Amino acid sequence: MAALRVLVGVKRVIDFAVKVRVAPGGAAVQTQGVKHSLNPFCEIALEEAVRLREAGAATEVVVATLGTKASQETLRTALAMGADRAVLAELAEGAAAGPREVAVALAALARRLQPQLVLLGKQAIDDDCNQTGQILAAILDWPQGTFASRVSLEPGAVQVQREVDGGLETLRLRLPAVLTADLRLNEPRYATLPNIMKAKKKPLEVVPAADLGVPAGPPRLRLLQLQEPPPRAGGEKVESVESLLGKLRHAGRI
Amino acid sequence: MAAAAVAGARLRGCAKQLRRHMPAHLAPWRVSPCVFRSSKSELKPNVASDGLVYAPLQTFTEEEAMLKDMVTKFAQERVAPFVQKMDENAKMEESIVQGLFEQGLMSIELGEEYGGTGASFFSIILAVEELAKVDPAVALVCELQNTLTNKLFTTYGTEEQKRTYLPRVSKDTLGSFCLSEAGSGSDAFSLKTRAEKKGDYYIINGSKMWISLAEDAGVFFVMANTNPSSGYRGITCFVVDRNTEGLHVGKKEDKLGIRACSTCPVTFDNVKVPESNILGQVGQGYKYAIGMLNTGRIGIAAQMLGLAQGCFDRTIPYTKERVQFGKSVFDFQVATLTTSKCIEWMGGVGFTKNYPIEKYYRDCKIGTIYEGTSNIQLSTIAKFLAQEY
Numbered sequence: 139m140a141a142l143r144v145l146v147g148v149k150r151v152i153d154f155a156v157k158v159r160v161a162p163g164g165a166a167v168q169t170q171g172v173k174h175s176l177n178p179f180c181e182i183a184l185e186e187a188v189r190l191r192e193a194g195a196a197t198e199v200v201v202a203t204l205g206t207k208a209s210q211e212t213l214r215t216a217l218a219m220g221a222d223r224a225v226l227a228e229l230a231e232g233a234a235a236g237p238r239e240v241a242v243a244l245a246a247l248a249r250r251l252q253p254q255l256v257l258l259g260k261q262a263i264d265d266d267c268n269q270t271g272q273i274l275a276a277i278l279d280w281p282q283g284t285f286a287s288r289v290s291l292e293p294g295a296v297q298v299q300r301e302v303d304g305g306l307e308t309l310r311l312r313l314p315a316v317l318t319a320d321l322r323l324n325e326p327r328y329a330t331l332p333n334i335m336k337a338k339k340k341p342l343e344v345v346p347a348a349d350l351g352v353p354a355g356p357p358r359l360r361l362l363q364l365q366e367p368p369p370r371a372g373g374e375k376v377e378s379v380e381s382l383l384g385k386l387r388h389a390g391r392i
Numbered sequence: 393m394a395a396a397a398v399a400g401a402r403l404r405g406c407a408k409q410l411r412r413h414m415p416a417h418l419a420p421w422r423v424s425p426c427v428f429r430s431s432k433s434e435l436k437p438n439v440a441s442d443g444l445v446y447a448p449l450q451t452f453t454e455e456e457a458m459l460k461d462m463v464t465k466f467a468q469e470r471v472a473p474f475v476q477k478m479d480e481n482a483k484m485e486e487s488i489v490q491g492l493f494e495q496g497l498m499s500i501e502l503g504e505e506y507g508g509t510g511a512s513f514f515s516i517i518l519a520v521e522e523l524a525k526v527d528p529a530v531a532l533v534c535e536l537q538n539t540l541t542n543k544l545f546t547t548y549g550t551e552e553q554k555r556t557y558l559p560r561v562s563k564d565t566l567g568s569f570c571l572s573e574a575g576s577g578s579d580a581f582s583l584k585t586r587a588e589k590k591g592d593y594y595i596i597n598g599s600k601m602w603i604s605l606a607e608d609a610g611v612f613f614v615m616a617n618t619n620p621s622s623g624y625r626g627i628t629c630f631v632v633d634r635n636t637e638g639l640h641v642g643k644k645e646d647k648l649g650i651r652a653c654s655t656c657p658v659t660f661d662n663v664k665v666p667e668s669n670i671l672g673q674v675g676q677g678y679k680y681a682i683g684m685l686n687t688g689r690i691g692i693a694a695q696m697l698g699l700a701q702g703c704f705d706r707t708i709p710y711t712k713e714r715v716q717f718g719k720s721v722f723d724f725q726v727a728t729l730t731t732s733k734c735i736e737w738m739g740g741v742g743f744t745k746n747y748p749i750e751k752y753y754r755d756c757k758i759g760t761i762y763e764g765t766s767n768i769q770l771s772t773i774a775k776f777l778a779q780e781y
Contacts, residue, residue: 175461214454215461328466331496331509334458 142196142291144187145253146221147244147274148180148203150212151264160364167264167364176212178326179259181219183319185326186289187257188220195291198222200251204235204243204347217337218329224342227350235347236357237269244270245277246350253314255296260285260318267359271318281311285320455511456518463519466495467526475527478652482644484608485652488530489566498537499562502546506554507562513687517694524698525705529652531698533566535691536605540684541567544613544629548672548680553631557611568609570600570658571681577602580615581624581678585660587616592667594618596630596638599659606641607654610634614660615677627677631669638663 152158153173161168176184190196201221203209206229213224227243229235235243248256261268275282283289283298287306290297300307301320329337348354376382386392452460474485492498500516502508516538524531544567545558561567576582585598596616606612612632619626632639642657672680 211454211457215458218458328462328495329458330494331459331462331500331511331515332504334455334462335509335511337458338455 141198142255143198143200143251143253144190144196144255144257145244145248145251146180146184146187146199146201146216147240147256147258147270148184148201148212148216149177149240149259149262150174150203150205150209151177151262154178154263160366164363164365165361174208174212176215177259177262177264179261179263179319179321181259181326182321182323183257183259183317184216184219184221185324186286186319187255188327189324190255190289190291191220191222196255200225200253202227202244202247204240204352205229206231206233210342210344213342214337215329217340217342218334219327220333221340223340226342226344227347227352228344229347229352233347234357235352236265236359237267237273238358239347239352240270241273241277243347243350243352244274248274248278248314255291255314256280256316258316258318260320268318271316275316278314278316280314280316282316282318283309283311284318286317287320287322289317289323452518456515459511459515460518460522462495463497463522464525466491466497467523467530471523471526471530475652478527478529482646482651482654484529484533484654489533489608490564492530492534493562493564497534499542499558500538502542502558502562506558508542508558517690520691521694521698521701524695525702527652528695528699529650531695532650532653533605535688535695536569537561537567539688539691540569541611541613543684543687544569544671544680547683548629550668552668553671557631560610565610566605566608568603568605568612568658569684570603570606570612570614572600572602574599574601580681581627583615583617583627585614585616586620587618587628587630587665589618594630594665594667594670596632596660596663596665599657601657602645602655603658604653604655606656606658607644612639612658613671614665615681616660618674622675624678625675627681628674629671629677629680630665631671632660632663632665636663636665 151174152167152169153175156173159168160166184199184201187196187199191199199221200223201213201216202225203213204227205212207226209226213226217224225247227247244256244258256271256274258271258274260271262270271284272282274280283296283300285301286298287301288299292310295310295312296315296317297308297310298317300309301322374385376385383392470491471488474488478485478488496509497519499506499508500511500519501513502510504510516535520531520535520538523534541561542558545554545561549557557565571580571583573583573585575584583598585596585600587594587596594616596614598616600614603612611634614630614632615627616630617624617626618628634641638661640659640661642659644654644656647655
């Protein structure tokens with residue numbers, strides 16, 4: 139069958155179970171020594187790509203990320219989950235990147251690798267931007283299917299069911315296209331131990347981010363300030379519905 | 393020390409409460425995902441994964457870190473929801489055992505040609521410890537298969553035996569080790585089960601007790617004596633398939649703990665076993681048993697460590713939330729004494745994690761700890777813990 143390559147973009151984020159702390163200075167989160175893992179939505183995107191390959195609809199899954207050297211471990215996890223090879227667009231230690239920078243890097247990789255499909259998570263759980271997929275599609279001038287909850291490939295096209303505010307929307311997009319995965323697209327597999335061991339042998343290419351056109355210097359989006367939410371104030375028990383309504387009115391809530 | 397005893401009792405009390413009365417703010421423990429984590433990292437992986445010897449025991453290779461993550465996820469998502477049920481009914485959930493096989497966790501050290509992964513003994517220990525944090529009974533299944541069943545075959549099995557049994561034990565067959573009897577526990581070598589030679593096969597008669605996994609095992613390692621007059625030097629290890637005529641697995645014991653993992657009597661009534669099913673050499677069984685149990689002991693240590701960690705992980709959030717007299721239990725001296733007890737347990741076994749507490753623990757363990765200073769040390773430790781959880 140014709141080669142159909144899928145490029146999956148992933149991000150290394152602080153693990154969802156970790157209790158996040160604001161770093162001194164208030165402009166960043168503590169990341170030193172904190173557990174990181176593969177962004178859950180990226181995991182779902184990767185799972186979808188691997189399933190497409192296992193079903194015979196795709197021939198190769200390439201996973202890529204823009205990050206520092208530490209992101210290599212995330213790529214190995216992706217390889218253990220079934221990707222065929224990995225590319226690290228390497229940033230210098232301490233450098234930061236936002237959705238625009240990631241999109242630029244992925245666009246350069248897409249031009250190099252010629253995938254028919256680019257799959258991303260809908261957003262990262264650290265910044266919740268929900269922008270990378272959209273910006274990438276614009277740069278490449280490819281159609282986009284975001285918040286995908288179902289994907290099926292057809293000759294030359296892909297049918298995407300999207301979760302939108304009003305319900306579900308189904309689109310048919312001509313390939314090549316960019317899709318972003320939503321929560322209900324699939325349930326990612328555990329990497330089995332044999333696959334974990336095999337991941338070591340799969341190719342992982344490192345490319346300096348500058349080679350992919352990622353501009354040096356601070357990212358387009360600048361984080362100004364981070365604040366922990368205020369501690370929870372005590373609640374109050376009331377005796378009757380009238381009392382409840384009275385109190386709500388008094389507090390200006392209704 | 394009386395205070396330590398109180399601390400220990402308090403922790404046990406907390407642990408018991410967690411399991412039986414299910415306080416409302418801890419109901420989530422039944423439902424996955426379990427989010428009882430501290431904000432500090434698990435160890436950073438050592439990226440140079442080319443098999444060199446790493447001096448500190450706490451440094452993981454990339455694969456080991458991935459394995460640990462996978463087992464943690466598996467334990468929290470596929471084991472945790474069933475723990476209560478399995479304990480009450482004293483029955484292991486089928487899907488969990490299947491899951492262990494599917495994930496490659498039952499053949500960790502076996503070579504790839506037998507369906508295994510070719511990973512290290514340390515990987516087994518990692519897996520067992522992670523599983524034990526959620527359910528020590530499930531951890532035991534993984535531990536026994538890897539350190540006992542698989543090791544017996546790989547160490548003493550002939551090529552033929554390995555070819556026959558290893559693919560099966562990697563894929564779906566549980567092994568069970570039959571040594572103990574009603575009359576011989578620690579004094580294992582006074583076992584009475586007999587194996588009489590008859591041409592090219594043996595007839596086994598006798599009965600074993602306290603046999604783990606017997607309810608679901610597909611293959612048994614039976615220690616029987618082929619020559620009682622030579623005492624323990626007659627003990628031989630036989631590999632016996634479950635469906636061999638004359639092998640009966642009795643009713644499982646109703647136990648205090650590790651209930652999900654079956655423990656049954658197994659009787660042998662003129663069980664015919666071909667000579668080719670002897671593992672290793674005749675009369676060497678006692679040596680094999682000692683050797684295997686030495687390895688198994690480390691696995692059990694991992695299981696206990698995981699168990700303690702799991703208990704600790706669930707206790708601290710509880711002590712922080714439960715408020716008595718307007719202060720959280722955690723703030724009380726008693727809670728700080730409890731954490732000191734936990735620290736002792738964590739420090740007691742080789743695999744300590746990289747908590748900052750560890751440094752303080754080492755400092756305060758040196759020398760005697762009396763009233764004044766201990767309070768300060770322990771409150772500092774306690775404050776750290778409060779932050780983490």
